[in-house]
Amino acid sequence: xxxxxxxxxxxxxxxxxxxxxxxxxxxxxxxxxxxxxxxxxxxxxxxxxxxxxxxxxxxxxxxxxxxxxxxxxxxxxxxxxxxxxxxxxxxxxxxxxxxxxxxxxxxxxxxxxxxxxxxxxxxxxxxxxxxxxxxxxxxxxxxxxxxxxxxxxxxxxxxxxxxxxxxxxxxxxxxxxxxxxxxxxxxxxxxxxxxxxxxxxxxxxxxxxxxxxxxxxxxxxxxxxxxxxxxxxxxxxxxxxxxxxxxxxxxxxxxxxxxxxxxxxxxxxxxxxxxxxxxxxxxxxxxxxxxxxxxxxxxxxxxxxxxxxxxxxxxxxxxxxxxxxxxxxxxxxxxxxxxxxxxxxxxxxxxxxxxxxxxxxxxxxxxxxxxxxxxxxxxxxxxxxxxxxxxxxxxxxxxxxxxxxxxxxxxxxxxxxxxxxxxxxxxxxxxxxxxxxxxxxxxxxxxxxxxxxxxxxxxxxxxxxxxxxxxxxxxxxxxxxxxxxxxxxxxxxxxxxxxxxxxxxxxxxxxxxxxxxxxxxxxxxxxxxxxxxxxxxxxxxxxxxxxxxxxxxxxxxxxxxxxxxxxxxxxxxxxxxxxxxxxxxxxxxxxxxxxxxxxxxxxxxxxxxxxxxxxxxxxxxxxxxxxxxxxxxxxxxxxxxxxxxxxxxxxxxxxxxxxxxxxxxxxxxxxxxxxxxxxxxxxxxxxxxxxxxxxxxxxxxxxxxxxxxxxxxxxxxxxxxxxxxxxxxxxxxxxxxxxxxxxxxxxxxxxxxxxxxxxxxxxxxxxxxxxxxxxxxxxxxxxxxxxxxxxxxxxxxxxxxxxxxxxxxxxxxxxxx
Numbered sequence: 026x027x028x029x030x031x032x033x034x035x036x037x038x039x040x041x042x043x044x045x046x047x048x049x050x051x052x053x054x055x056x057x058x059x060x061x062x063x064x065x066x067x068x069x070x071x072x073x074x075x076x077x078x079x080x081x082x083x084x085x086x087x088x089x090x091x092x093x094x095x096x097x098x099x100x101x102x103x104x105x106x107x108x109x110x111x112x113x114x115x116x117x118x119x120x121x122x123x124x125x126x127x128x129x130x131x132x133x134x135x136x137x138x139x140x141x142x143x144x145x146x147x148x149x150x151x152x153x154x155x156x157x158x159x160x161x162x163x164x165x166x167x168x169x170x171x172x173x174x175x176x177x178x179x180x181x182x183x184x185x186x187x188x189x190x191x192x193x194x195x196x197x198x199x200x201x202x203x204x205x206x207x208x209x210x211x212x213x214x215x216x217x218x219x220x221x222x223x224x225x226x227x228x229x230x231x232x233x234x235x236x237x238x239x240x241x242x243x244x245x246x247x248x249x250x251x252x253x254x255x256x257x258x259x260x261x262x263x264x265x266x267x268x269x270x271x272x273x274x275x276x277x278x279x280x281x282x283x284x285x286x287x288x289x290x291x292x293x294x295x296x297x298x299x300x301x302x303x304x305x306x307x308x309x310x311x312x313x314x315x316x317x318x319x320x321x322x323x324x325x326x327x328x329x330x331x332x333x334x335x336x337x338x339x340x341x342x343x344x345x346x347x348x349x350x351x352x353x354x355x356x357x358x359x360x361x362x363x364x365x366x367x368x369x370x371x372x373x374x375x376x377x378x379x380x381x382x383x384x385x386x387x388x389x390x391x392x393x394x395x396x397x398x399x400x401x402x403x404x405x406x407x408x409x410x411x412x413x414x415x416x417x418x419x420x421x422x423x424x425x426x427x428x429x430x431x432x433x434x435x436x437x438x439x440x441x442x443x444x445x446x447x448x449x450x451x452x453x454x455x456x457x458x459x460x461x462x463x464x465x466x467x468x469x470x471x472x473x474x475x476x477x478x479x480x481x482x483x484x485x486x487x488x489x490x491x492x493x494x495x496x497x498x499x500x501x502x503x504x505x506x507x508x509x510x511x512x513x514x515x516x517x518x519x520x521x522x523x524x525x526x527x528x529x530x531x532x533x534x535x536x537x538x539x540x541x542x543x544x545x546x547x548x549x550x551x552x553x554x555x556x557x558x559x560x561x562x563x564x565x566x567x568x569x570x571x572x573x574x575x576x577x578x579x580x581x582x583x584x585x586x587x588x589x590x591x592x593x594x595x596x597x598x599x600x601x602x603x604x605x606x607x608x609x610x611x612x613x614x615x616x617x618x619x620x621x622x623x624x625x626x627x628x629x630x631x632x633x634x635x636x637x638x639x640x641x642x643x644x645x646x647x648x649x650x651x652x653x654x655x656x657x658x659x660x661x662x663x664x665x666x667x668x669x670x671x672x673x674x675x676x677x678x679x680x681x682x683x684x685x686x687x688x689x690x691x692x693x694x695x696x697x698x699x700x701x702x703x704x705x706x707x708x709x710x711x712x713x714x715x716x717x718x719x720x721x722x723x724x725x726x727x728x729x730x731x732x733x734x735x736x737x738x739x740x741x742x743x744x745x746x747x748x749x750x751x752x753x754x755x756x757x758x759x760x761x762x763x764x765x766x767x768x769x770x771x772x773x774x775x776x777x778x779x780x781x782x783x784x785x786x787x788x789x790x791x792x793x794x795x796x797x798x799x800x801x802x803x804x805x806x807x808x809x810x811x812x813x814x815x816x817x818x819x820x821x822x823x824x825x826x827x828x829x830x831x832x833x834x835x836x837x838x839x840x841x842x
Contacts, residue, residue, distance in 0.1 A: 037051075050073060061089075064097070071107070091104050101120070101127075105124070109137070153188045153191070175202070193224055196210075199232075200232045205232045227246070227259050227262075230244075234266050234269075246266065256286075261293045264283060277297055298312075302330070303801045328353075328360040336366070343376045343377070347373065352411060354366070359573065361570065365572070374408060374409050379399075404450065410450065413456060414523065414569075418758065434495075435475065435503070436474055438499055447495075461758060463505075466734065471503075481496070482496055492515075497524070498524060507528055539635065542656055546661055549661075560632065562635075563764055564633060565761045566613070571613060573616060579623050580671075584596075588813070593841055602622055602669075602671050606674070607691060609631045609654070610636050612643045615640060616652065619651050630656070630659065659690055660687060663694075665694070672701045674701075674703055679773040685786070692789065696840070700792070701840065702837050706773065707831075713747035718767060721767060724736070728764060733760055733768065737763065776820065777834075778817075780836075790838060791838050793814055794835065
């Protein structure tokens with residue numbers, strides 16, 4: 026049925042409103058074919074042309090519509106608006122006068138009159154200063170002379186008040202000077218002059234974000250991408266802000282949009298990985314970090330974030346790219362803690378044919394040729410050998426193979442070839458045994474053969490003959506070489522370099538450093554003395570790389586990242602915080618804190634001189650300048666007559682005779698408004714350890730290495746659930762960490778209600794846990810704004826997830842008043 030013109034017009038209008046452009050165009054074209062001057066058909070064709078961005082064609086259609094209906098207000102508005110878009114300002118002024126002469130009066134027409142007037146005014150007066158003046162101001166800003174740039178921009182604005190360039194520079198200078206409110210005012214002036222000035226929206230969003238107005242920042246970023254849909258940086262920063270708001274789903278969508286526009290935006294890949302990790306989507310997070318590293322192999326944050334995501338991850342499919350990245354991480358210092366990524370790395374290695382073969386093959390002295398072939402094959406897996414040199418391999422299958430390898434090599438020491446691949450394996454094995462404190466089981470036959478080898482080496486050195494590298498490396502896999510009096514007579518060859526450095530030179534350096542560490546006073550407390558003796562014998566933990574932040578931040582930023590709730594905000598005004606680490610052990614904690622806080626001055630104390638010497642050596646090797654060490658019992662800290670802005674004590678109070686006595690001393694050393702980080706054992710999470718400590722006590726097991734190894738072998742043979750649980754702990758796989766885990770001379774444990782009681786007694790306010798992804802899981806059932814700071818809710822969560830705090834409660838609190 027043929028449509029009437031009116032019916033066709035209505036169909037066309039309906040199609041246009043529904044976005045059916047082709048259908049609408051056909052209806053209006055059909056009408057104009059019959060009646061070329063049809064007012065409404067021409068008007069709607071103008072609207073279609075305008076929506077397509079063709080202002081010139083729209084103008085023609087609007088003019089025809091107006092010629093047919095000169096009294097139609099809407100036609101005049103569209104026609105004049107099209108003239109303005111085409112910058113035909115004089116014609117727009119003439120058309121405005123014609124409309125007024127035709128009796129047209131409307132709010133829309135008044136608005137157009139103001140727009141035309143503003144444009145004419147601005148055209149009469151230059152918008153921006155001369156280029157040379159602009160260059161001087163911009164140059165001052167880019168060189169970091171912010172106050173000079175601000176002064177120049179504000180002075181020029183007096184002559185050029187409508188210059189969006191000057192407003193933008195003034196805003197950027199104010200933001201750089203942390204005058205965020207003033208910066209926002211300048212950006213708003215720029216936007217008022219030019220509502221499409223996308224840079225002003227972007228910069229204003231950044232200022233709002235820094236000010237803490239995240240909702241305002243999100244709206245400004247959204248306006249920026251509305252104006253410029255391909256603005257990748259705006260999508261990226263919008264995503265960052267959404268992530269800060271806790272809207273991880275929306276943040277990930279925005280990261281994906283930024284990456285769609287710019288696939289090489291490596292920071293977007295990295296930060297999307299962080300958001301995915303916070304959502305518990307570790308597989309996707311790891312893929313994002315991999316892409317960030319592939320785009321930018323020097324992306325340190327991506328390596329460190331990947332390292333954190335790999336903790337306790339087990340892979341069931343080969344991934345050569347990830348294996349290569351992990352090896353690169355281990356080759357480069359400070360990108361990851363080897364112990365944290367060891368389980369993931371070992372799971373990947375187990376999928377490789379050469380590693381599968383050596384793990385499944387049991388060899389003896391008669392099979393030396395076979396074993397050297399297996400060694401040559403695993404030499405093609407550099408990740409395996411690298412990992413052996415850096416941390417204990419927490420896997421019983423690898424332990425069994427390496428225990429057997431050590432025995433086979435000892436029994437065949439005279440027949441071992443000096444092939445480079447064999448020597449590399451021997452060196453890695455000696456370093457692995459040193460790292461795990463010589464954990465592996467040793468038979469009586471091995472002990473006899475070891476004694477013979479020790480005698481041969483000593484006799485050779487007495488004759489001035491250097492032993493073979495095979496002999497020295499095998500000895501180093503049974504006993505630290507610095508324990509031999511003749512160790513100083515060994516030649517430093519390339520084959521022995523790594524082992525001599527770790528087993529001789531570094532212990533010698535620590536022995537010297539022990540004499541240089543200041544001592545606050547002699548220990549008086551008996552329990553403190555026992556704890557000291559334990560760590561003198563076995564400094565804990567041994568470590569190689571730290572994976573700490575290389576970008577120290579102000580307290581305000583650290584608080585923001587950790588989502589700590591402050592009760593007094595004076596702490597964030599401290600520009601150069603004084604920090605006490607009470608119980609620093611071998612330095613991981615103290616170095617990490619010294620690197621975390623900008624302009625910090627850190628004092629770290631510990632009971633054990635051996636641990637402190639280890640920490641001092643690592644501190645010097647890393648070039649950390651803002652950290653000092655002292656031997657002291659925290660019970661004696663009053664002797665310092667000093668207070669601190671921040672105090673951190675992790676894994677210390679629960680080893681004291683009376684934890685609350687020690688905690689009160691720490692509070693007395695904390696400034697009003699200061700922050701305190703505490704680490705305490707969980708009663709719920711350590712029930713399996715409590716049970717094992719009771720078993721140890723009943724058996725009367727000694728805490729020497731022989732007693733530890735004997736008990737450990739019994740646990741490995743056991744099928745009891747609490748024994749199997751302890752085997753999965755990384756601390757089960759070295760003598761030092763096992764002693765700390767199960768044989769400590771003093772241990773207390775806490776529940777969250779007990780912690781709440783302690784905080785109340787000490788006048789401390791709970792500021793939040795430092796638990797990473799655990800918080801996201803907690804929020805799935807505790808979504809209230811205050812829930813993350815409610816210890817009662819956390820107690821309920823822990824009761825439902827008893828192993829949530831398997832390491833320790835790590836939380837922040839604040840001294841108020």
